[in-house]
Amino acid sequence: MARGARKKSQSITIETVARLAGVSAMTVSNVLNNSKPVREATREAVMRAVAELNYTPNLAAKSLASADTTRIGLLISRDEFSFISSVLGGAVEATTATGAQLLLQRLDVQTPAAILAAVDSLVASGAHAIVLPGLYAGLILSAIKDDRVPVPVVAASPGKALEGVTSVRIDDEEAAREMTAYLIGLGHRRLGFLRAVPTHLIHHSRYDGFVRALADAGLPLDHSLVITSALSFDGGMEAAAAFLDRDDRPTAIFASNDDTASAIVAMAHKRGIRVPEDLSVAGFDDSPLAKRMWPRLTTVRQPIAEIARRATELAVALARSGANGTETAPQCLEHQIVARETTARPASTCRRPPDCQVDID
Template identity: 45%
Template sequence: MARTRRNFSNRVTLSTVAERAGVSPMTVSNVLNEKPNVTPAKREAVMEAVRELGYQPNRAARALASASALRIGLLHRDTESSFLGQVLLGTLRAANRHGTEIAVRPFDPADEKSALKAAEGLIRSGIDGLIVPPPLCENPSIMELQARYHIPMIALAPGASLETIPSVRIDDEAAAYDLTRLLLARGHRRIGFIRFASSHLVSASREAGHRRALQEAGIPDDPALIWTGRPTYEDGLKAAEYFLSLAEPPSAIFGSSDDLAAAIVNYAHRQGMRIPEDLSVAGFDDAPIASQIWPQLTTVRQSISNIAEIATEYLLKSLSERSEMAPEAQLVDYEVIERQSVANLLEPAKV
C-alpha cells in the first residue's frame, strides 16, 4: 500500500485555518475568495484564524484547482533595454496575484521572421493569451495570429487604438499636444519636430498632437521644421545637424523619444552650444537616459509597468471569466515633466 508523505513543512493550509476557526474548509475558501453569502460571524472567525496563523494560500494548488492553469506569453525584443524591465515588472505583479505563469520569449529584431516564429512557438507551447509590446503591436503579421489561432492578445502602448485587438496606452496625441503647449508657454515659436517613418503609430500620434498645439497657437505649418528618420541615436545626430544648419534654426527641438532628444543634446554640446541657453530640447517617455544626461530632459512620463500590469490583469480576467475582450484601447494617465533642458524665453534674466 502506498504510504502517505510526511508533512515536512508544518505548512498552514486551508484545513488548518478551518479547524482553528471551527468551520469547514469550504467556508474558509468562500471567505478568502470574497464569495457572497457568508455570515459575518463566520467571516470574522475565519479572518481571525487567517491572521493568527499567518495563512498564505498555496498558489499552485489554487491554480490547479481552479483549472485556470493559465499561462500567458510575452514576446520581447531587447534584453538590454529598461523597457523590458518595466513590462516584466507590471506583468509579474498581475500574474502573481492570479498564480499565473508567464512565459517570456525573445526574438531578434534584425530578423524579419524571428518575431513571427517566436509568437507561433509560444502559441504552440500552449499559452492561453499573449501580451504584445511595441513595436510588435504595429506588425500586421503578428496581429493576424489572433484570428488564425484564436488566441486572445493585448497590445501594450501601441501609440494609437488598434482595430482588431485591445490595448492599454496613454493618449500619445494629447501628451504631445501638452508638451508642445509647454514649449509655447515658455516662449518658443520655432520648434523642430522629429518623426519616424509613417508606419510608426506612436510617432504619427505624437506628431498630430504637436501640430494641433501649433495650429491653436496660430503658428503656420513649416515643413522645414519636420524631420523624418529612424528612431536611432545616429539619426538623432543627423536631425540635429539638419536643424542647426537651417538659415533660421529652431529655438527648441521636440524629439518624440528620449533617445532622439539625447542625441540632439550630445550633438549640440559638440558644437559648443549650451543647453538650454542656446537650444532647448524635449523628449518623450521619461526613459532612464532622460535623467542620465545633463541637462536632464523635459519629457512626458508614461508608466510602462503600470500599462503592462493593467493589460495583464485585463487579459487574465477575461480568460478566467471566459469573456471576450473588447478590441478597444484603455487609456492611462501620463505626466509632462519639466526639467532643465528647456529654456524660458520669456524670462531671459533668469538664464
C-alpha cells in the same frame, strides 16, 4: 523552430542573467519576484540582461510548472531599452502577483511577418494570451481581427486605440499637443519634431498632436524641421546632426521618445550647443533615463510600468476566462508634462507658460 527556441530559452539560467548584469543570482531573483527593494540602476541592468538573453523568468519556479499554469507571452525588442525595461518590470510584477508564467520572445526585425512568427512561437511554447508593447499590435492588426492569432491579445501603449484589440494606453496625440503647447508657451517659435518611423502608430498620433498645437498657436508648419528617425539612441544621433547642422536650427526640439531626446542633448553637447540656454529639448515616456541624464529631461510622463502591469493582468484575465480574443473596454491612463532642466525660454522672449498641467520634477 518553436522547439528549438524553447530549448535555447531553457538553457539560460538565473546565474547566466546574473553574470551578464554583474549582480548576484539572489539579486536577480529579488528583481524578478519583487521580493526585496533594489536600486533602480540594478533593476534596469537585470531587466536588460533578461531581454538580451531572452530569459523566461518564472520557468524555474516549480509551483508554476503544472499543466494548469496560465502563461502570458511578451514580445520585446533590442531597441528602446529604457521603454522595454519598464515594460518588463510591469509584466513581471503582474505575473508574479497573479501566479502566471511570463514567456519572453525577443524580436530583432519589426515586420508583420516577423511579429506573427514570434507570436506563433509563443503560442507553440504554451502562451494562453499575448501582450504586445508599442507598435507590434498595429502592425499585425489585420491578422488579429481575422482571428489568425488563436489566443487573446492585449496591446500596451500602442499609440492609439485599435479597433478589435484590448489596449492599455495614454492619449498620445493630446500628450504631444500639450508638450508642444508648453514649448510654444515658453516663447519658442521655431520648433523641430523628431517623428517615429511610419510603421509605428505614434508616427501619426504624436505628429498630429504637434501639428495641432502649432495650428492652435497660429504658427506655420515647417516640414523641413520634421525628421523621421528610428526610436533608438543611434537614430536620434543621426537626426540630431541633421537638426543641428542647419544654419537656421530650431530653438527647441520635441522628440518622440526619451532615447532619441537624450541623443539630441548628447549631440548638442558635442557641438558646443548649450542645453537649455541655446536649445531646448523635450522627450516622451519619462523613462528612468530622463532623470539620470544631465541636464535632466523635460518629457511627457506615461506610466509605462503601470500600463504593462495592467495589460498583463488583462491578458491573464482573458486567458483564464476562456475568451476568444474579443475586445474589452480600453483603458486610457493619465499622462503629465514634466518640466525639468532641458527646456527654458529663448533668451529674447518673456512669455507666460501655456494653459496646461505641468509638473516640475
